[in-house]
Amino acid sequence: MDKKQENKKVFLEIVKQLRALIKDEGIQPGEKLPSERVLSERLNVGRSSVREALRSLELLGLIETRHGGGTFLSSGQSHQLVEILASFILQENKSIDDVHTTRRMHEKEAIRVICSNRSLRSLPVWESLFMKLELEDGIIRDLLLRELIIASGNRLALKIWIQLAAYSAVPLKKYSTKEEKPMLQMLLKSMQLGYEEEALRAYENWIRYINNSSS
Helix, strand or coil: CCHHHHHHHHHHHHHHHHHHHHHHCCCCCCCECCCHHHHHHHHCCCHHHHHHHHHHHHHCCCEEEECCCEEEECCCCCHHHHHHHHHHHCCCCHHHHHHHHHHHHHHHHHHHHHHCCHHHHCCHHHHHHHHHHHHHCCCEHHHHHHHHHHHHCCHHHHHHHHHHHHHHHHHHCCECCHHHHHHHHHHHHHHHHCCHHHHHHHHHHHHHHHHHHHC
16 A cells, blocks of 8 residues: 555544544534543644644534534534535545535536636636746646635635545645646636636646656
8 A cells, every 4th residue: 555545544544533533422513522632642643744634624614613612513503515516535445436416516517617707707817827837837736726716706616625635645745746737727728718628628638647656
């Protein structure tokens, strides 16, 4: 098993144990969770690993951190969605492939929304990313993808995308290569011009390149 798969396995196991702990101890919405130190000792994993798992659950809205007060089980109304999503994500094999497919569906829909809206196409972030490519040759891959989802204006999609993207963390958090530069430039310029078909084609070529280079 390579390091990426091993890290993913550890992360999934911690999230499973956290969810089991919440259920077994009957922690109710609004009640406090054990500290990172206590969780680290009880789950027999490093505090940094616990912190990463807690952050993912917080991004989904399952828990909330109060400055100086600790971590609490969220009292929001999103638990049913979170449980459905978490249960699905925590599966293996084919389900993980479906997670990647679902992430890409969100990204492609964001491109469609941006291409169809003049004000979104004109956001300064696209030109900024284009210039960054020109001057520095590369950008962190998930920086562009995150901006796509944010620009689309769907906060629920952003929450879901962040969690889905966690399972592609290694390739998406790397800097793009020189080979990716023309694909990214085509994607950005096509979006700015509202050329949906060209933008989607550039996106597909880019994602295919990432998948091939990571395999």
